[in-house]
Amino acid sequence: MTSQTFGKPDIEHANPLARTMLKKLDYDQLTNCMRCGFCLPACPTFRETGVEPESPRGRIALMKAVVDGVMEPDQAFEDQMNHCLGCRACEPVCPADVKYGQLIEQTRDAIEDHAEHSVAVKGVRKLFFRGVFPHQSRMKLLGRSLRLYQKSGLQKVARGTGVMKLFPSHMREMERILPEAASQGVIERLGERYPAKGERIATVALFRGCIMDVLFADTNVNTVKLLSEAGFDVVIPQTQGCCGALHAHSGEMDQARELARVNVKAFKDAGVDYIVSNAGGCGALLVEYDHLLHEDTAWADDAAWFAERVVDISTILVEKGRVPAFAEAVTATHAQVGLAPTSASSEASVTITYQDSCHLRNVMKGSAAPRKLMQSVAGAHFCEMRESDRCCGSAGIYNVTQPEMAGQILEHKMAHANATQAQYMLTSNPGCLLQMKLGIDKHGRSEDMKAMHIVDYLYERIAQSSGEA
Amino acid sequence: MADTAFAAKLRKIVGDRYYREDMEARVAHSYDGTPMLQALPDGVVYPASTAEVSAIMKVLAEHRVPLVSRGSGSNLCGGTVPVEGGVVMVMHRMNRIIEVDLENLTATVQPGIITAEFIAHIESLGLFYPPDPSSMRISTIGGNIAECSGGLRGLKYGTTKDYVIGLEAVLASGEIIRTGGKLMKDVAGYDLTKLLVGSEGTLAIITEATLKLIPPPRAKKTMLAMYRDLYGAARTVSRIIEARIIPATLEFMDNPTIRVVDDFAKLGLPLDMEAILLIEQDGDPEAVERDIALIEELCIAEHADRVQVAADRDEAERLLTARRSAFTALARLRPTTILEDATVPRSRIADMVLRINEIARKYDVTIATFGHAGDGNLHPTATTDARDHDEVHRVEQAFAEIFEASIELGGTITGEHGVGVVKAPYLEWKVGSAGLDMMKGIKQAFDPHRLLNPGKLFAKETRKRVVLQHD
Numbered sequence: 001m002t003s004q005t006f007g008k009p010d011i012e013h014a015n016p017l018a019r020t021m022l023k024k025l026d027y028d029q030l031t032n033c034m035r036c037g038f039c040l041p042a043c044p045t046f047r048e049t050g051v052e053p054e055s056p057r058g059r060i061a062l063m064k065a066v067v068d069g070v071m072e073p074d075q076a077f078e079d080q081m082n083h084c085l086g087c088r089a090c091e092p093v094c095p096a097d098v099k100y101g102q103l104i105e106q107t108r109d110a111i112e113d114h115a116e117h118s119v120a121v122k123g124v125r126k127l128f129f130r131g132v133f134p135h136q137s138r139m140k141l142l143g144r145s146l147r148l149y150q151k152s153g154l155q156k157v158a159r160g161t162g163v164m165k166l167f168p169s170h171m172r173e174m175e176r177i178l179p180e181a182a183s184q185g186v187i188e189r190l191g192e193r194y195p196a197k198g199e200r201i202a203t204v205a206l207f208r209g210c211i212m213d214v215l216f217a218d219t220n221v222n223t224v225k226l227l228s229e230a231g232f233d234v235v236i237p238q239t240q241g242c243c244g245a246l247h248a249h250s251g252e253m254d255q256a257r258e259l260a261r262v263n264v265k266a267f268k269d270a271g272v273d274y275i276v277s278n279a280g281g282c283g284a285l286l287v288e289y290d291h292l293l294h295e296d297t298a299w300a301d302d303a304a305w306f307a308e309r310v311v312d313i314s315t316i317l318v319e320k321g322r323v324p325a326f327a328e329a330v331t332a333t334h335a336q337v338g339l340a341p342t343s344a345s346s347e348a349s350v351t352i353t354y355q356d357s358c359h360l361r362n363v364m365k366g367s368a369a370p371r372k373l374m375q376s377v378a379g380a381h382f383c384e385m386r387e388s389d390r391c392c393g394s395a396g397i398y399n400v401t402q403p404e405m406a407g408q409i410l411e412h413k414m415a416h417a418n419a420t421q422a423q424y425m426l427t428s429n430p431g432c433l434l435q436m437k438l439g440i441d442k443h444g445r446s447e448d449m450k451a452m453h454i455v456d457y458l459y460e461r462i463a464q465s466s467g468e469a
Numbered sequence: 470m471a472d473t474a475f476a477a478k479l480r481k482i483v484g485d486r487y488y489r490e491d492m493e494a495r496v497a498h499s500y501d502g503t504p505m506l507q508a509l510p511d512g513v514v515y516p517a518s519t520a521e522v523s524a525i526m527k528v529l530a531e532h533r534v535p536l537v538s539r540g541s542g543s544n545l546c547g548g549t550v551p552v553e554g555g556v557v558m559v560m561h562r563m564n565r566i567i568e569v570d571l572e573n574l575t576a577t578v579q580p581g582i583i584t585a586e587f588i589a590h591i592e593s594l595g596l597f598y599p600p601d602p603s604s605m606r607i608s609t610i611g612g613n614i615a616e617c618s619g620g621l622r623g624l625k626y627g628t629t630k631d632y633v634i635g636l637e638a639v640l641a642s643g644e645i646i647r648t649g650g651k652l653m654k655d656v657a658g659y660d661l662t663k664l665l666v667g668s669e670g671t672l673a674i675i676t677e678a679t680l681k682l683i684p685p686p687r688a689k690k691t692m693l694a695m696y697r698d699l700y701g702a703a704r705t706v707s708r709i710i711e712a713r714i715i716p717a718t719l720e721f722m723d724n725p726t727i728r729v730v731d732d733f734a735k736l737g738l739p740l741d742m743e744a745i746l747l748i749e750q751d752g753d754p755e756a757v758e759r760d761i762a763l764i765e766e767l768c769i770a771e772h773a774d775r776v777q778v779a780a781d782r783d784e785a786e787r788l789l790t791a792r793r794s795a796f797t798a799l800a801r802l803r804p805t806t807i808l809e810d811a812t813v814p815r816s817r818i819a820d821m822v823l824r825i826n827e828i829a830r831k832y833d834v835t836i837a838t839f840g841h842a843g844d845g846n847l848h849p850t851a852t853t854d855a856r857d858h859d860e861v862h863r864v865e866q867a868f869a870e871i872f873e874a875s876i877e878l879g880g881t882i883t884g885e886h887g888v889g890v891v892k893a894p895y896l897e898w899k900v901g902s903a904g905l906d907m908m909k910g911i912k913q914a915f916d917p918h919r920l921l922n923p924g925k926l927f928a929k930e931t932r933k934r935v936v937l938q939h940d
Contacts, residue, residue: 006856031804031855036502037543037607041583050561051515052497052542062496070509071492080493095797096806 006031009068017073018066020110025103030064032098033057039090039100044391045083048408053080056090056100063107073111081107083405085398086249087358087391088284101363102291105248112251129252133210133242134259136185143181143214150180174400177437182217186224187236189217194224194234201231201320202273207263207310209282209430210242216430222459223278223313229462230321232274239266245285248292249396260289261299264306274320275306278313278455280357280429281396283364286310312360313455314369314428352377352457353385353422355392355413355436357429370428370454377461380424386416394435406435414439417449425451473511475532479556482524487515487562498557501542501549502604503891504805505855510537510551517562519637519645519676526674527643529556535923538674540581540609544616545808546889548669552924558674560611566590567677573651574682575634580611580675597685599626602885603796611675617667619885624843625715625751626683628885630666635679638665641916651679664911669887670922672915686751689717690761691785692778694768695742699723702744703819705771706842709748710815712767714760718749719843720792723822726799726837726850730791733798738791742774744822746842747792749785795839796850802835803852805861809868811875812884815845824874825849832867834860846884872898873934893928905931 008027013019039056040046046055053062062080065071081104088101117125132138149155186208204227208220224234240263244256263286267275277283285292287310293303311320352374361367367389374382393399393409417425417439425440427433436451472490479488489495494513500506511534516522529536535555542549551557564581574596578587584605591598601620602608608618614636619628635649649655649662665673696702706719722730722745731738738745746768750760761778768776779785800806813821822838825847829836840847849871851864872882872895882888882895897905909927 006854028804034502034504034800034804034806035500035542036800037541037604040541040607041585051494052559053493058497061500062493065492065496071496074492076491076493095800096804097801 011069013069015072017110017114018069020113021063021073021107022067024106024110025063025067026099026106027067029099029103030060030067032096033060033064034096035061036095038093038095042089042093044085044087044089044393044409045405048405054083056084056094059084060098060100060103063103078111081111083402085358085391085393085395085405085409087395088362089358089389089391091362105251105253108249108251109253110251115251125250125252129247129250129255133246134255134262136210136213136241139210139214139242140185144183146178146181146214147183150178173438173442174434177434177441179215179434181214185213185217186220187238189221190224190236192236192238194228194236196231196233197228198231198322200233201322203233203235204274204276204316205235205237205267205270205272207240207243207267207275207277207279207282207286208236209277209279212279212282212430216433216453219278219430219453219455223276223455226313226317226455226459226462227276230317232316232321234276235270235272237266237270239269241266243282243285244292245281246396248285256285257292257296260292260303261296264289264293264299264302267306267309268302273309274311274316275309276311276313276316278428278453280312280360280364280366281431283310283312283366284359284362287364310364312364312366312369312428314373315364315366318369318372350380350424351383351420351422352380352424352426353383353417353420354388354454355385355417355425355427355432356389357427357432358391358395360428361389366428370426373454373458374426377458383420383422385420385422387413388416392432392435392439394429394431396431399431399435399438410435410439410442414443418443418445423449424457425449426454426457427451428454473534475528475534476512478528479512479514479525482521482528483514483516487517489513498539498542498559499550501539501547502545503547503550503889504807505861506547506550506552506890508550508552508554510557511554512556513559514556515559515562519563519639522558522639522674522676523643523645525556525558525643526639526641530642530918530920533918533920535920536674537922538611538615538670540612540615541583541604541607543604543608544612544887544889545810546616546669546883546887546891548616548887548889548922548925549612550890552890555920555923560609563676564609569594569596569682570651575651575679576682577635577677577679578610579677580609580614582610584608584610584613591682592685595685596682598632598680598682600629600632610678610680614666614675614678615668615670616887617885619841619844619846621718621720621841623841623846623885624719625717630663632681633662633666633678634681636662636665636675637677638673638675640673641918641920645676646673649679653681667887669889669925671912671925672921674921686717686753686757688754688757689749689751689785690757690779691747691749691788692761692765692776693788693791694746694748694773694777695739695775696744696746696772697742697774698772699743699822700819701771701773702746702842703816703822705746705768705773706818707816708767708771709764710843712763714750714764716748716760716764716843717751718747719841720747720839721745721818721842721847722747722792722795722839723826723837725826725835726795726839727791729798729802729837730794733801734790734794736791736794739774745791746773747788792839795837799837799850799852803854805853805855807851807853807864807868808886809849809851809871810840810846810884810886811849811871811880811882812844812846813875813878813880815843817878817880818842818845818847821845821847821875821878821880824878825871828867828870828874831870832863834864834867836867836871841884844884845880869895869932888926890925893926894930894932896926896928897931898934 244259290307393406399406539549560581
C-alpha cells in the first residue's frame, strides 16, 4: 500500500548535543522499536541491575526522548550510553529487527562531537585512536616496547617492586595476563602469499587486525596455515590496517570510516573470493562496512563488495573448506582440518568449552561453526558452558572503561566456566580471550584451565597429528 | 529539578537509591508495550517488601498522589503508562519464590519474579504451571495477575485466573489484606482473589501470590493442517471439540499472516492456503496417540489440503516455527504494529476472520489475523506507521468496527490483553451501562480517591458505536 516514508521531527533544539543527535540518529530505527521488551532478558547490564534505563528498550527510549525534545541530555544520559557493552545480544531477539548497534554508535558519535574530555583523556584518546591503532608500524613499535618490557626483566622488576600497585586494580590484573608481544607479524613470518595444500578451492585474504598481529601473531600464522590445509590460497595484503571497530564503538565514526576506506581499497586491489577474519570484534564491523560507507557514493559499491566477502575463520572452514557434504560434517571436518578420526572417543579425557564472541554470534551469525569444529576433535569432549552466548564483559575496551560492571559480569561467567570442569576455554576473539584469561587468573585456576583461541587449539591438533612442531 | 513534596518521605522508606525523580528514570517508565502511548511519571520507586509498599502507599494517600504498580511493562493496553502522572512502582526487587509446597501443590511468590524463570523452577521440580503468555520471558507473575494473562494453553488449561488461589495486596489506604489461601475450596464471603486478578492495578497492589500447580503431562505431539477453505479449518476446530477432545494448543493463521510469515522465514508455505491450524495434544502417551490420530482424520474429513504429524520433537519445532514467527514477521513489515485480541465463541471464528478481512479492505489498512482458534481468541494485527496520522486514524476506525463485530458475534473486545487506556472507550459496549456503573462502584469502594492506576478501565466517555452496514 503506502511506501511513503516519514522523516525526522521538525524541531529546533537549543541543546547542541540534542541537535547533533537529531542529525546523526536514524529516526526510522528509533520509531521501529515497539517497546515490547523482548530485549530485556538478553541484555547483560539489565540483568546485572534490573532497571529499565540499563536495557536496550530503555536506552532507545532515552535517545528518542532527547531527539524528540522530551529531555535534555545530561551527564547521566551520556554515562548510560557508555554503560552499554555493545554486545548486541538484543538484536537477534528483537521482533522488529531494530538496529540497536547502529543507534548506540550514532549516539556515541554525537556525544563524542561535544565531549569535553580532560586534557589527559583527550591525549590518550588521540594517541590511541589516531596515533597508534591506524598505523601498523606504530602498533609494532608498541608491541616491541611491550616485548622489551616483558623480556628485559622490567616486568619482573615492576611486579617485584610493587610499582604496579600504583595502577588501579583492574589495570594491574590486566597487565598480568597480557600475552607476550610478538616481534614479527604474520607477513614477516609467512610472506604475503601462502598456497593451498592440495587442490585450490578459492583464494582468500586474511584480515590480520592491529592488536591481533602484535599480541596474537601466532594465531594469525595458525589461521593462515589452517586455511591452507582446508584448500585455500591465502593472500595477506600489506596495505591493510586497523578495522576501526574500537573507534566506531567509542564515537570516532569519521576515523572509523577513514580506516574502512583504506581496507576496502587494500582488499579490492587483492581481488579475493573471501576476506577471512579471526576476531569476532573486527569481523562484525568489517561485515558492516557497507552500512558504514553507505552515504559515501564514491565508496558505497566497493564497501558492499567488501562486506559480502567477509567471513569468520570457523565458518569458512565448515562451509567452504574441504567438506564433501554437510551431513557428514563431523567426519569430513576431520579430513579437512587434518584431525585424527574419532576412533577413540572412549578416551575423551579432555574437556573443552567455548565462550561465544558476541559480535561473531549476534552480528556475523557465526555460533554454529566453531561448535561443529570443536565437536569434531577426536578424544575431546565438548561441554557447552551455561550462558556461553552471553557477553564476558570484555566488550572491546569496556573492561578498561567500566571495570566495575565488567568485573561483575566476569564473576558470573567464571561460575559457569568452572562448572564445566573444562581444561580448555576456547574463544574466537582476542578481547574475549584476554577476559577469560583474566577470569581464570583471578580465580587461581591457571593450573587446570587454559584459555586459547579456537584457531590455535585446532592448529595444535593438526601439528600434533602430522608430526609438525 | 526540585523534589516533589513527598520525595523525602519516600526516600526515608526505601533509601535514596530506590526512589528517583531524575529524567532518566522518568523517561524509562513513561511507556509500556503499547504503541503510540507515553506519559511521564513524577517519580519511580522500587520497594523491597510488602511493608515498604504499605508505607509508600500511606505517604501517597496522604499527599493524594497517584500510583501505577508495574512489572516489566510489556502489556499491550497501556495498562502501566502513568497517564495522570504520579509515582510508578516497579516490583522487580520483590522477585523471590517464597515457597513451593509439594504437599498442597502450591507455590507462593513475590510479584516481581519473571514468569519464565518461575516456570523453569517449577518444571525442574517436576510440576506444571500452564499460563504461558508470549511475553513470558520478560513479563512478571504480578503483571500476569494484574492483566489476567492468557497464552497458548488457555483452551485446555485455562488462564492466570484459574491458578491464583491466594493473594496478599496493599490497598489504596496502605492497609494490607490477604485473600484466599492454599485452599481448593473457600466460600468465605465475596471472592476477592478473583476480583483482583485482572483488575489492572486499579484496586490494589499485589505483593504476594499463592499459585496452584498441577502434575505435568507425560507426552506431547504436534501437527499442522492447511486449508484452502477458511470454513473447513473453522469446522475442524468445532468437530475436534464435538469429538470430546480438548487439544493443548489449537492455533490459527489466516492467509495474510501465512504470506508474511513465509516471506520472513522462507518456510515454503503454500501461499494459496486460506488457513493453517497448528494443533498439539498432551497427556498420557496412549491417549495422545489416539487423539492425534482422530484429529488427523477430522482434518482430512474437512478437506484439509495437507496434514503433517511431527514424528519427533525436532520436527515439531519446525512445525511450530510458522506460528512462532507470526508476530516477528508482522512486526518487521512496518514501524508500528498494533496487536489486538478480539475474542469470539470458537464456533464463530471463520465469520470473525472474514469480517476482519472485509473491514481491513474497507479502511484500506493491512490487518493480518492469527491467534488461539481453540478458545476463539484472535489477534488481528495492524501494521502501520505512527507518523502517518491519516492511516493511523483509519486503523483506529477499523479496530472500532472489529470490536463491534466481535460483540455482535457474541464475543468481547479483549480476550487477554486487558482494557487499560486503549480499550476503555469500548468497555461499555461489552458490559453495558449498568455493568459499567457496577464496576465503577467497585472501584469507588476500593479506591475512593482514585489513586491506583487512574485513567484506566473507565474512559471519560464511551465511544459512539459504529453503525454497521450489512450486505
